[in-house]
Amino acid sequence: MKAEILSKAQEIKEEVVEWRRHLHMYPELSGREFNTAEFVAEKLKEFGVDRLVENFADSTAVVAEITGEKPGKTVAIRADMDALPTEEKTGKPYASRIKGVMHSCGHDAHTAMLLGTARLLCQMRDKIHGKVRLIFQPCEERHDCKGAKHLIENGVLEGVSAIFALHVFPELPTGKVGTKPGPFLASSDVFRVKVIGKSTHASRPHQGIDPILISAQVVNTLHHIVSRYVDPLDPAVLTIGKICGGFAENVIPDEVTLEGTIRTLNSEVRDRIPKLIEKALWGITTAYGGAFKFEFEEGTPPLINDEVTTRFSVGKMRELLGDENVILLEKPTMGGEDFSFYLQEVPGTFIRLGIRNEEKGIIYPLHNSKFDVDEDALPIGVAVETFLALEWLKSHS
Template identity: 45%
Template sequence: MLTRIKDLATKLAPRLIEIRRHIHSHPELSGQEYQTAAFVAGVLSSSGLRVQEGVGKVGVVGELHTISKDEHFLAIRTDMDALPIQECTGLEYASRKEGMMHACGHDVHTTVGLGTAMVLSQIAEEIGGNIRFLFQSAEEIAQGAGWMVKDGAMENVSAILGVHVFPSIPAGSIGVRYGALTAAADDLEIVIIGESGHGARPHEAIDAIWIAAQVITALQQAISRTQNPLRPVVLSIGKINGGRAPNVISDKVQLWGTVRSLHPETRAQLPNWIDKIVASVCNSYGARYQVNYRQGVPSVQNDYTLTQLLQSAAEEAWSSDRVQVLPEPSLGAEDFSVYLEHVPGSMFRLGVGYPDRIINYPLHHPEFEVDESAIVTGVVTMAYAAYKYWAKD
């Protein structure tokens, strides 16, 4: 069966590259992937899958039904949205939309999902169970997975697989990771409230800007001395707003940031920990404060058995030399984790780096490119893993 899957994927390669370039040229931002969704639905329908559009607002679900009497599905999830980045690659098929670019590889993810559906539809009579393909909107704003779940995309699903490109791994290889793959990502807003005054008489005011600087410093210092260094926390303040004029002491400053962590126990105590530090600084200087902590998506925790499945499928398809067991997680976030709150799953890293290039630009870079030979690698790995999943009994 592996040979047949590889042959089918290889024959489809020109069409898959065509699909990827079409999607790349026509990027759409999170929650606005209407043309992409229609295109995906058309490809799935032409491959004989049952298609439902408008799932999770803009998402698409395609179901491949087999002769199995088991009503459960193995889900395969890919995402479709682009980023608000001006593309600078100079490619012939570069983005045709000003200020939008597939700089995170979701065009490749969508193509791998479609290619997997196209391959498996041709061997449906030999697959031991049903497959549900989830083409998700709005991953970049960490909303799409929740929308999909709310609309019933995970009903009767027993497990889920996902893929994400990785430019630091050369095309033709993949990476698997046992346990934590990505971090939980939470949003933080801190408001410092002081008292306004003349810039020449700071002692008569409560300087919210100066106190905000102390808060930022205190948070960063406290991480290194109060958090377990084996359970990393990254807190980054990315936006500050405050002040009215150069010679006026500011009475209000707003800070916005992101908080990343890997361990659920650490994450659970972070809101209280941040509040105590902010309170300590503000109380020392007579300021008031507000801390608004919003939990975002949790950490992707790959299931051991399903990660083994992906590793064995890839090693059988490409040899163990082309499969990396990743030693470290990423502190990036992925709303694939939302699905894992419902069923076990695993996401693998698809190498898309050019082996002969000194520099492969990172994700979210305006010059990010992928080696398109990786598409077949992704399709074969995913399709064979799906086949093996239902052959496990």
Template identity: 40%
Template sequence: MLPINHFKDYEEFMITTRRDIHMNPEPGFQEFRTSKLIKDYLIKWGYDVIDGIGTTGMVASIHGKKPGKTIGLRADIDALKMQEENDVPYKSLNDGLMHSCGHDTHTSMLLGAAKYFSDHNEDFNGTIKLIFQSAEEGPMPGGGIYVVEGGHIDDCDGVFGLHITTRDKRGDIIIKKGEAMAAPDEFQITVKGTGTHASAPHTGKDPIIAATAIIQAIQTILSRQISPLESAVISVCTIHGGSAFNIIPDDVTFTGTIRTLNNDVRMDIFQKLEATATSIASSYGCRADVKIIEAYPPLINDPKMSDFVMNIAKEVVGEDHALWASEPSMGGEDFSYYLQKKPGSYFWLGGRDPKQETIYYNHNPKFDVDESSFVIGMAMHVNIAFEFLK
């Protein structure tokens, strides 16, 4: 097992590369500069590259000294549509875009591992596939589905990935067996009524009253129609309607998210949401148009592969810092597509400076990471690959 210090010579490269990518963030399916940067390095290091996967994604392969198994390691490359609020030398130069989820670090750590594999391709047998994936944050259905449906992991015997997070301190690695992350589906409901003057509500059909009744009622789907042993969330996050204080509008639209860890529960909630909205709207003399935008399926880690990663983590960061998660995250991640196809595991890498008191969690405009965590992530990538291919 190769210790963290073994990779120190690659640390400056990863930090410099991360800062370059961080300063030039690009949204899903538009990561053209980022994609070119990655491809240029991989070609220089002797990789076989297939690009244009999900527009800007790519898969790069390198072969060891003898034939053997094939492993897939994945990083996502897209940024979020968010204004950065950090005052740092590498602050985003692209207005309204920011790497506030850490994909710049994922890309840099996997590039560090890519350089190492190129420098040491006599040290392993088999094939290593590096997947640099577009649009993990969407637009839906995200970039992962193009990798999987394109057959690019069909020959992989296992697939692995990591996600940096400021929820956890630098030096910690966290894994959840089985159900690890939720399906992050979206819904949009438009309630259509008949607008009228606010002084005479009886002459119209008020979509605002109908919409508020629906919003209240859909919470009972979870509390009264789904088993309390199942984990699920329904949250309404936007509501739009009306144009003046004295006019009842023709329609109201509200949107939100459904988070589930079980596909059967997921489909059941879809049906119940539509039935609840349409029936309540009808009772108010209105009509509800329900649109459900399916996102990624739940992320289910293979138990044996998770044990494999945990054993490596214990060697890399020590038993006190290699931790089992007691509960899943209700966040979503399209690495779930990979795990539907192949056995593997997805884990969290702590990225917060232990001395930092305030936690700016992923997707916060002040999100930033302790860059000394990169060498830990690289050590995990390399050791997972080398141990898996033995």
């Protein structure tokens, strides 16, 4: 069956590339994937899926199901569809036609590959033991619109026994895939701090409370949280990426605001850091006679690949692509992904798909304005998704 899938995936390569280029030219931001969703639904209708839900749970998500001729469980595959507010600088003929919006995270490729998978599975119902649910998810890049969490709360995983997803990965060359069991990507949370002082003339600091000086202490102290309160064997990052305050060189302002992100691979550490930040803020601002406001915005949890589905995926991908093309990645990365929400509910595996091609100049990182995908990787992605879905269902029927 693997030879059949590989050749079928190659046969539809041109179409998958065409879909990807169309999506790439007309990217849409998180939560506004209206035309993308319509495009996806059109194609799925054309292929003849057995069930199709547009605007799932009042969002732009499209959820489809393909039912096999044999009884069995349900397996899900997810592709995200949103783009980023980036000005594309690739100069490619299929570059974004929408000013300031770009598919710089490869979600155009994810959507096109899952459409390819749908197309193949619709021709292979005799080999499906159960059902394959295809989740075309909006809003992966932002926390404030209807992404994975919203779909799960509305039952998108009902009856699902396992879930898989691919993400293009510019550090791996085309032809290779990689994954690892256990912690794979970090949690990603945001915090905002307002340091409140008391405005005064710069020449009379004793008559006010200087929030800029307090903020300097805050920046310094918060950077000690990871180094002094977290086990060095538990990776964590705290970065303050934004600081704003003041109007003029001769005025001590009323307040300063700071914003930062926290990344961890461990839920216990993730829960502890905001408490430590608040404690430090209280101590520092009190010492200087100031005050503070602290806001913590929960983002995505750490992405933990299930041991069983991941060992299974690695074995099956080796069967499909050859041992040398499947890499057991050693290290997680501190990036975030909302696929982690699905993995909190059902076992599953997040897989990296190599798309790097130095000869074609495809070397830029995700979210870069020159990011591109080597389209030779698209049929590999289609074959992996199709094979994993069929094999998981077969071995669990």
